[in-house]
Amino acid sequence: xxxxxxxxxxxxxxxxxxxxxxxGSLAKEIKQFGHDIRIILPFYQSLKEKNLDPLKKIADINIxxxxxxxxxxxxxxxxxxxxxYLIKNDSYITNGDIYxxxxxxxxxxxxxxxxxxxVELLEKIDWQPDIIHxxxxxxxxxPLLIKIKKFSIKTVFTIxxxxxxxxxNYKQSLDFLGLTGDEIPSLQQTKQGLYxxxxxxxxxxxxNADTITTVSSQYATEIKTQNSFARGLEQEILKRTDDIYGxxxxxxxxxxxxxxxxxxxxxxxxxxxxxxxxxxxxLQKKVGFKQDKNIPLLGMVTRLDIQKGIDxxxxxxxxxxxxxxxxxxxxxxxxxxxxxxxxxxQKYSDHVAAYIRFDTRLAQQIYAGADIFLxxxxxxxxxxxxxxxxxYGTIPVVRATGGLIDTVENxxxxxxxxxxxxxxxxxxxxxxxxxxxxFAATLKGALDIYAQKKLxxxxxxxxxxxxFSWKKSAQKYIKLYKKLFQI
Ligand code: GLC
Numbered sequence: 144x145x146x147x148x149x150x151x152x153x154x155x156x157x158x159x160x161x162x163x164x165x166x167g168s169l170a171k172e173i174k175q176f177g178h179d180i181r182i183i184l185p186f187y188q189s190l191k192e193k194n195l196d197p198l199k200k201i202a203d204i205n206i207x208x209x210x211x212x213x214x215x216x217x218x219x220x221x222x223x224x225x226x227x228y229l230i231k232n233d234s235y236i237t238n239g240d241i242y243x244x245x246x247x248x249x250x251x252x253x254x255x256x257x258x259x260x261x262v263e264l265l266e267k268i269d270w271q272p273d274i275i276h277x278x279x280x281x282x283x284x285x286p287l288l289i290k291i292k293k294f295s296i297k298t299v300f301t302i303x304x305x306x307x308x309x310x311x312n313y314k315q316s317l318d319f320l321g322l323t324g325d326e327i328p329s330l331q332q333t334k335q336g337l338y339x340x341x342x343x344x345x346x347x348x349x350x351n352a353d354t355i356t357t358v359s360s361q362y363a364t365e366i367k368t369q370n371s372f373a374r375g376l377e378q379e380i381l382k383r384t385d386d387i388y389g390x391x392x393x394x395x396x397x398x399x400x401x402x403x404x405x406x407x408x409x410x411x412x413x414x415x416x417x418x419x420x421x422x423x424x425x426l427q428k429k430v431g432f433k434q435d436k437n438i439p440l441l442g443m444v445t446r447l448d449i450q451k452g453i454d455x456x457x458x459x460x461x462x463x464x465x466x467x468x469x470x471x472x473x474x475x476x477x478x479x480x481x482x483x484x485x486x487x488x489q490k491y492s493d494h495v496a497a498y499i500r501f502d503t504r505l506a507q508q509i510y511a512g513a514d515i516f517l518x519x520x521x522x523x524x525x526x527x528x529x530x531x532x533x534x535y536g537t538i539p540v541v542r543a544t545g546g547l548i549d550t551v552e553n554x555x556x557x558x559x560x561x562x563x564x565x566x567x568x569x570x571x572x573x574x575x576x577x578x579x580x581x582f583a584a585t586l587k588g589a590l591d592i593y594a595q596k597k598l599x600x601x602x603x604x605x606x607x608x609x610x611f612s613w614k615k616s617a618q619k620y621i622k623l624y625k626k627l628f629q630i
Contacts, residue, residue: 144624146173147272148182149261151241151254151281156222157187158501159241160446161392161527162303165358166278168395169620171223172613176621181272183264185257186218186231187241195220201228202267206259207321215260217267230260251311251344254281255319262288265296272296274624280309283348284320290351291326297627299620300352302345304524305366305374306450309344310334316342327351334375349379353627355387356620358525359546363389365522372522390620391549392525393613394534399510401535406507411536413607416600419511419536426512430496432469439468439593442513442537444506444528447476447484447499452519452542452577457483459519459579459586464494466590470517471509472497510535514599515589519574519582523547529571533606538599539571540589542582547573550611554592554602567598570606 148170152163166182173180195218202217216231231237235249235256243250262285265271276299277285286298313333317324324330329350334343349355357363365372366380367387373380380387397403401419402412408425411418420436427434441463445451463470472484472495481499488497498505510516516532518541525546529539533551541547554569574585593599 144178144274144621145270145272146178146180146274146276146624148180148276148278149258149282149285150182150184150278151257153182153184153222153227156193156227157184157190157241161525162278164394164527165301165303165392167222168393168398168613169617170225171395172393172617173621174225176617178621181226181228181270182222183228183230183261185236185253186216186229188237188239189241190229191237195229197221202264204260204263204267206232206256206263208256209318209321213256215263217260217264228261228264230257230264232256232260248311248315251309251316252319254309254344255284255316258282258284258288259320261285262292262294265294274299274627276301276620276624277348277352279303280307280344280348283309283344286351286353287327287329287347288320291322297353297624298351299354299356299623299627300348302355302357302366302524304450305345305372305376306448308336308346308374308376310336310340311342312339313342336375346376346379349376349383353386354623355383356390356623357387358390358392359549360389360391361548362522362524362545363387365545388619388623390616390623391546392527392530393616394527394530394611396534396612399531399534401511404507404511406504407511408508411511413536413604416536416603416607419603422508422512423514426471426508427469429508430471430498432493432496439466439515439590440513441468441470441515441517441540442509442532443470443472443474443517444509445472445474445476445518447474447480449477450521450523451480452521453480453483455519455577455579455582456517457487459583460487460491460495462579462583463586464491466587468494468586468590470495471513473500473502473505473509475499475501510537513537514593515540515586518542518547519577520544520547521577526550530609530611533570533609534611536603536607538589538602538606540582540586541571541573542577543573543575550609552605554589556592556598564598567592567601568605569602570609571602
C-alpha cells in the first residue's frame with residue numbers, strides 16, 4: 144500500500160509534543176511491514192538550520208490565494224529511510240516557527256496553505272498514495288480538498304487532541320481556500336465558535352474523512368459519550384460514531400530503552416535495575432538537590448497546557464514537599480503554567496526544580512533518574528510520557544482519564560495468610576477525581592509502598608515488562624487502511 148502522512152510535526156525533525164513522536168515512530172513501524180509510506184511536512188524556518196542531506200528540489204508549483212499566485216517549492220529528503228516531502232513558501236510557511244500566535248489568521252492560513260499545496264503536489268509528481276493519513280486540525284482540511292478534487296484516494300483523520308480545532312471566520316477561510324461553499328455539502332455546516340469563528344477545520348475533517356481514529360480506546364469512548372470531551376463536536380461524533388476507532392499509541396522502544404540510552408548516566412535493564420539509582424543520584428546532583436537515594440524523587444516532563452493539570456500540581460506542591468519529596472519539572476508551553484512552576488521552584492529551591500525549556504537529554508535523565516512520574520491530566524487522549532516512564536522503571540502516578548486508564552494498571556497487593564503480602568500486581572497509581580486531596584492521597588499511597596523496597600522493585604519490573612512498542616497498533620492501522628478498499 145502507498146500511504147502519505149501529512150502533519151505539522153514529526154520526530155526527530157520538528158517536535159512540540161507527542162504528535163511528533165507518533166507521526167515519526169508510527170511511520171517507521173508501518174514501513175517495517177513493507178508499505179511505501181511517505182511523509183509531508185511544512186518547511187518551517189527552523190528547518191533551514193538543520194543539515195538535511197540529501198535535499199532535492201522536486202517541484203515548483205503555484206497556489207492561487209485571493210487572486211494572486213503564491214510560489215511553492217517542494218523539496219524531498221529522507222528521514223529514517225522514509226521519503227519526506229517539504230513544502231516551502233516564504234509568505235505562509237517558511238516565515239517563523241511551528242505554531243504562530245493563535246489570535247492571528249496567519250496561524251490558520253499557514254496550515255490551510257500547506258494542505259492545499261500538499262494536495263496540489265499529488266498532481267505534479269508520479270507517486271499517488273492510496274491513503275492520506277492526516278493528523279489533528281493542522282492537516283484536517285485535506286480530506287475535504289481530496290473530495291472536491293474527486294481523487295480516488297482514501298483519507299484517515301487521527302484525533303490526537305480535540306482541544307484545538309482550527310477555528311476561524313468562515314468567509315475569510317473559504318476565500319483563502321478559493322471556495323464558495325457550494326462545492327461540497329459539509330461546507331454548508333458551520334460551527335459557532337468564539338469571536339465569530341464559525342469555520343472549524345476539525346468539524347470538516349470529521350465530516351469528510353473516510354475513517355477517523357483517536358489515540359486510545361478510552362478516549363474514543365469518552366468523546367463518544369461525554370459532551371465535555373467532545374468539545375462542541377457531539378453531533379459530528381454521533382454521526383460518525385461507527386467510523387471512529389481508538390488505536391493506542393506506542394513508543395519507539397529502540398530510542399526509549401534504558402539499556403542503550405546514551406543520554407542517561409548509567410544504562411540499566413530489568414536484570415541490572417540496581418543501576419537505576421546511579422541515575423537518581425546523578426539527577427539529584429545535576430538539579431542541585433540533596434543526594435540521597437531514600438528521598439523520593441518525582442519527575443514530570445510535559446507540554447505546559449491546561450490539559451496537563453499543572454494547576455492541580457502547583458496547588459499540591461506544599462503537601463508534596465511536606466511528604467519529603469523532591470520534584471523535577473521539565474517543559475514549555477503557556478506562560479501562565481511556566482510561571483506557576485517557576486514560583487514553586489523559587490519557594491522550595493531545595494526540593495523543587497523547574498526547567499522551562501525543551502531538552503531531550505534532560506528529559507531522558509528524568510525518566511531514568513526519578514522514582515515516580517507525575518501526570519495529573521485533566522484529560523489525556525493517550526499520553527506517551529507514562530509509557531516512557533514505565534519503560535524506565537519509573538512508576539506513574541496519574542489521573543484516571545483517557546489513555547492513562549488504558550495503559551497504567553493500578554497497583555494491587557495480594558494478601559496471603561495472617562496478613563502476609565503474597566505479591567503485588569500493577570504498574571502505577573491513579574486517582575479519579577481531579578482534586579488536590581485525591582491526588583495527594585494517591586501519591587501518599589504510592590510513597591507508602593515506595594518505602595517497602597521489595598514491593599517497589601516488583602512494580603518496577605511489572606512496568607518495565609509491558610510491551611508499549613508500535614507493532615500491534617501499527618497492524619491495527621494497516622488493517623483499517625485495507626478495510627477502506629473492501630467496499
Ligand atoms: C496529544 C495528546 C496526547 C497524545 C499525543 C499523541 O499531545 O494530548 O495525549 O499522546 O497527542 O497522540
